[in-house]
Amino acid sequence: MSIQVKNLKHIYEKGMPTESVALEGVSFEVEDGELLGIIGHTGSGKSTLLQHLNGLLKPDEGTIVIGGVDITAPGVSMVEIRKRIGLVFQYPEYQLFEETVAKDVAFGPRNLGLADSEIEERVREALELVGLDYEDMKDRSPFELSGGQKRRVAIAGVIAMRPEVLILDEPTAGLDPKAHKDVLKMIEDVHGKTGNITVLVSHNMADIANLSDKVLVIDSGRVVTMGTPEEVFSKRDELSSVGLDLPPITCLTEALRERGFKIRETILSVEDAADEIAEYLKAGGKAEC
Amino acid sequence: MLRDITLGQYFPGSSPVHKLDPRLKIIATLLFIIELFIVDNFIGFLIAAIALGAVIALSKVPLSYILRGLKPILLILAFTFALNMFMVDGRILWQWKFLKITQEGLELAVFMAIRLILLIMGSSMLTLCTRPIALTDGIERLLSPFKRFGLPAHDIAMMMTIALRFIPTLLEEADKIMKAQQARGADFETGNLMQRAKSLIPILVPLFVSAFRIAQDLAMAMEARCYRGGENRTRMNEMKFKKSDYVAVTLLAVFGAVIIIQSKVF
Numbered sequence: 327m328s329i330q331v332k333n334l335k336h337i338y339e340k341g342m343p344t345e346s347v348a349l350e351g352v353s354f355e356v357e358d359g360e361l362l363g364i365i366g367h368t369g370s371g372k373s374t375l376l377q378h379l380n381g382l383l384k385p386d387e388g389t390i391v392i393g394g395v396d397i398t399a400p401g402v403s404m405v406e407i408r409k410r411i412g413l414v415f416q417y418p419e420y421q422l423f424e425e426t427v428a429k430d431v432a433f434g435p436r437n438l439g440l441a442d443s444e445i446e447e448r449v450r451e452a453l454e455l456v457g458l459d460y461e462d463m464k465d466r467s468p469f470e471l472s473g474g475q476k477r478r479v480a481i482a483g484v485i486a487m488r489p490e491v492l493i494l495d496e497p498t499a500g501l502d503p504k505a506h507k508d509v510l511k512m513i514e515d516v517h518g519k520t521g522n523i524t525v526l527v528s529h530n531m532a533d534i535a536n537l538s539d540k541v542l543v544i545d546s547g548r549v550v551t552m553g554t555p556e557e558v559f560s561k562r563d564e565l566s567s568v569g570l571d572l573p574p575i576t577c578l579t580e581a582l583r584e585r586g587f588k589i590r591e592t593i594l595s596v597e598d599a600a601d602e603i604a605e606y607l608k609a610g611g612k613a614e615c
Numbered sequence: 616m617l618r619d620i621t622l623g624q625y626f627p628g629s630s631p632v633h634k635l636d637p638r639l640k641i642i643a644t645l646l647f648i649i650e651l652f653i654v655d656n657f658i659g660f661l662i663a664a665i666a667l668g669a670v671i672a673l674s675k676v677p678l679s680y681i682l683r684g685l686k687p688i689l690l691i692l693a694f695t696f697a698l699n700m701f702m703v704d705g706r707i708l709w710q711w712k713f714l715k716i717t718q719e720g721l722e723l724a725v726f727m728a729i730r731l732i733l734l735i736m737g738s739s740m741l742t743l744c745t746r747p748i749a750l751t752d753g754i755e756r757l758l759s760p761f762k763r764f765g766l767p768a769h770d771i772a773m774m775m776t777i778a779l780r781f782i783p784t785l786l787e788e789a790d791k792i793m794k795a796q797q798a799r800g801a802d803f804e805t806g807n808l809m810q811r812a813k814s815l816i817p818i819l820v821p822l823f824v825s826a827f828r829i830a831q832d833l834a835m836a837m838e839a840r841c842y843r844g845g846e847n848r849t850r851m852n853e854m855k856f857k858k859s860d861y862v863a864v865t866l867l868a869v870f871g872a873v874i875i876i877q878s879k880v881f
Contacts, residue, residue: 342680344627382794405800413798421795423820433817437800469824483799 327393327490327523329356329379334388336374336547348374349547352388356540361517361524363538363555365531367569371547372527373416376493379525380411392491409438412489416496418480419473427453427471427479428464434487452486453479455519456512474505478512485516492516493525498533510537532573535559535594543568560592575599624684624783626743632674633744636860637753643867644741650874651730651737658877660729666870667737674744684739685732692731699724747779755845756854769845777833785826792821 334352339345349371356362366372377383378390381397381404389398397407415421424430428449435445450460456478468479481497497513498506510533517524528534534541534555541558543550545568551558559565559572562580572580579593582603589602632640650663671678685692705719742750755772762768793803796817803814 377794380798382797405802408798408800415791415795415798418795420825421792421799421817421821423817423824433796433801434799437802487800 327358329491329523330391331355332389332391334375334378334390335386336378336383337386340386347547349378349385352544352547352549354542354549354552356523356525358523359521360539361526361537363534363541364525364527364544365529365534365541365570366544366550367529370544370568372544373495374547375544376413376495376525376527379491379493380413381407382413405438409487410489411491412484412487412493414481414484414492414494414497416499418484418497419468419476421483422468422476422480425467426465427468428460430468430479431483431486434483438487448486448488449482452482455485455516456482457508457515458482474501474508477501477505477509481509481512489522491523491525492520495527496529497526498528498530513537531559531571532575535573535576543570545569555594556592559594579603624742625746626676626680628675628744630674630744631859632670632740634859635863636854636856637745637749638757638854639856639860639863639867640741640745641750641753641757643863644738646867646871647737648734650871651734653878654874655878657726657729659874660733662870662873662877663733663737667733667740670740674740676740676743681736681739681743685735688731688735692728695731696724696728699727748776751776751779752850752854767845769848773845781826781829784829785822788825788829789818789822792818792825
């Protein structure tokens with residue numbers, strides 16, 4: 327399973343005075359088992375790109391090949407595509423509608439036409455994967471849950487379809503720090519357990535830096551750069567020119583380097599930073615303050 | 616699909632039609648509608664169509680965009696057309712068992728269809744060329760003489776403003792929810808009537824929940840900014856008649872005169 331996007335172009339409201347080019351010349355590849363992080367500021371075209379990946383939007387130009395199937399070709403079965411590619415929208419809790427959590431999570435699998443026993447098994451598995459207790463949750467109304475729980479139920483609703491590619495659009499937006507951490511941990515777990523491609527959009531640079539295998543930066547509908555987190559976050563000037571920042575810890579270590587700390591460039595996690603600084607200080611290093 | 620609804624939508628522009636005083640546009644639209652119902656011959660419709668055509672040309676709103684707004688009423692249009700065509704007695708043109716088309720029926724059917732089309736196009740021009748806020752401001756001013764009799768003009772106008780403001784918001788929300796449910800394999804396009812009606816539940820429930828949430832947020836935001844009704848409120852943009860408005864009034868008077876004359880002559 328891999329994803330190849332070639333020369334994607336999308337225009338909103340074609341032929342209207344309000345027409346706008348949302349994507350142009352977007353090309354990238356994701357290999358099996360990778361976690362791709364996408365960053366870009368608001369209105370850069372991230373959400374538009376995601377909607378192309380599971381066929382909700384059709385490109386005006388370009389192709390998307392997922393697992394050898396060109397999903398932009400005419401006559402491709404949309405049901406088949408959506409079975410294989412799960413998309414979790416921003417604020418997915420607003421799509422909850424059933425009387426009970428179990429019924430809501432079962433909505434996707436039921437649309438796939440699965441047998442009842444299979445559905446129940448998948449619902450149980452999906453809820454456990456997102457860190458909720460099936461027995462405790464299944465009969466509760468999704469509307470009485472807390473924000474973080476609702477979000478997990480909504481994500482479980484997509485996971486229960488067992489997609490081969492899981493796409494999440496800002497899954498932590500609007501959550502409190504604890505729920506934020508929980509949801510990220512959950513994404514990491516799900517990605518680890520299923521070993522599928524995961525695509526994650528976020529405004530939080532630290533999350534992207536720590537979770538992704540590859541990072542894609544887009545601005546005004548174009549790819550700015552793509553590479554490993556180390557490669558991308560070493561291009562500080564390029565990022566700031568499109569309104570993006572380094573993760574906080576990287577800002578700190580870069581500032582220390584400027585002050586004369588001889589530590590590694592582009593440190594992306596707090597643990598690494600702590601180790602590097604400790605090592606430098608132990609070796610008798612001093613800042614030129 | 617949802618993007619096709621143009622009724623009540625604003626089409627941004629800076630044409631003379633867009634810049635007219637909203638009060639004038641409301642009155643002109645009302646007169647146009649009244650005219651359509653008074654007219655009893657095709658020449659009257661021709662005059663109305665020419666006037667409407669001039670306004671559309673002046674407004675620079677593409678005709679295709681306005682025609683797209685007719686799509687949702689196509690069914691009603693076809694229904695009235697068929698009803699008139701088959702139900703009116705008169706000189707028989709064509710007959711098959713109990714179905715018959717008469718000369719008079721056909722004429723009436725065409726007549727009604729033209730009336731409906733002009734009606735929709737004319738009234739959608741009002742909202743296409745007037746910002747919703749300007750529109751409700753205009754309504755408020757036009758209704759304000761009735762305040763004396765206890766009519767809450769400001770509240771009515773505010774309710775309309777909010778209702779209009781919510782149309783695109785709810786459409787966007789519905790679009791988002793539809794996409795989210797489609798991503799979960801929901802199918803809205805196939806199946807019989809019952810299945811299709813049932814497939815709307817996953818959209819309608821979240822849409823209602825969202826509508827309540829948005830309404831509550833809006834109420835809170837209004838209260839936080841000390842909104843407490845229309846008393847002693849002043850406005851940022853006072854409505855004043857400009858030269859172009861007087862020109863429009865003159866044209867409107869000419870239009871009215873032509874209609875009255877033609878109804879006497881023909």
